[in-house]
Amino acid sequence: MRGAGAxxxxxxxxxxxxxxxxxxxxGVGAVDPGVPGRYPVCPLLHWTGLYCPACGGLRGLHxxxxxxxxxxxxxNALAVAGYAxxxxxxxxxxVRAARSGGGMPLRPGAxxxxxxxxxxxxxxxxxNLPFGAALAP
Numbered sequence: 001m002r003g004a005g006a007x008x009x010x011x012x013x014x015x016x017x018x019x020x021x022x023x024x025x026x027g028v029g030a031v032d033p034g035v036p037g038r039y040p041v042c043p044l045l046h047w048t049g050l051y052c053p054a055c056g057g058l059r060g061l062h063x064x065x066x067x068x069x070x071x072x073x074x075x076n077a078l079a080v081a082g083y084a085x086x087x088x089x090x091x092x093x094x095v096r097a098a099r100s101g102g103g104m105p106l107r108p109g110a111x112x113x114x115x116x117x118x119x120x121x122x123x124x125x126x127x128n129l130p131f132g133a134a135l136a137p
Contacts, residue, residue, distance in 0.1 A: 007098065011094070011097050011098060014090060014094040017090065018090065018094075025065050026065075028062050029065030029066065032062055033058035039058060042054070050128050051137065052124065053078060053123055053124045054079065055076065056075035056076035057076045059076070060072040060076040060079050060080055060137075061083070063075060064083065074137075075137050076137060077123075078119070078123045089104070092106075
């Protein structure tokens with residue numbers, strides 16, 4: 001059964017998100033974050049010398065936009081994994097919206113939030129330890 005509303009109206013939210021993220025990716029692709037002074041410095045890295053979970057994320061996105069998956073993973077593997085998970089969830093959202101007008105395919109709960117927080121915490125700790133140097137940007 002088709003959801004209420006015309007197809008363009010049902011597709012507007014996921015396509016709007018895609019347009020906004022496409023513009024952001026184009027901006028990061030055009031302005032290299034590897035050049036000092038183009039983006040703000042990570043405050044945690046600047047003040048403590050520790051890598052936050054997002055350190056290297058912009059450099060990774062820049063590399064991904066330019067088709068260099070290896071450099072993207074080297075800059076921030078967790079961010080690249082997050083981009084991939086988001087892309088899959090977005091595609092499912094688009095298909096659901098096209099078919100029935102359904103909403104987001106995943107309704108995150110407390111367990112999801114705790115799982116993501118745990119993965120981010122472990123990633124952050126490991127990338128700052130000597131044996132986790134491969135995860136550092």
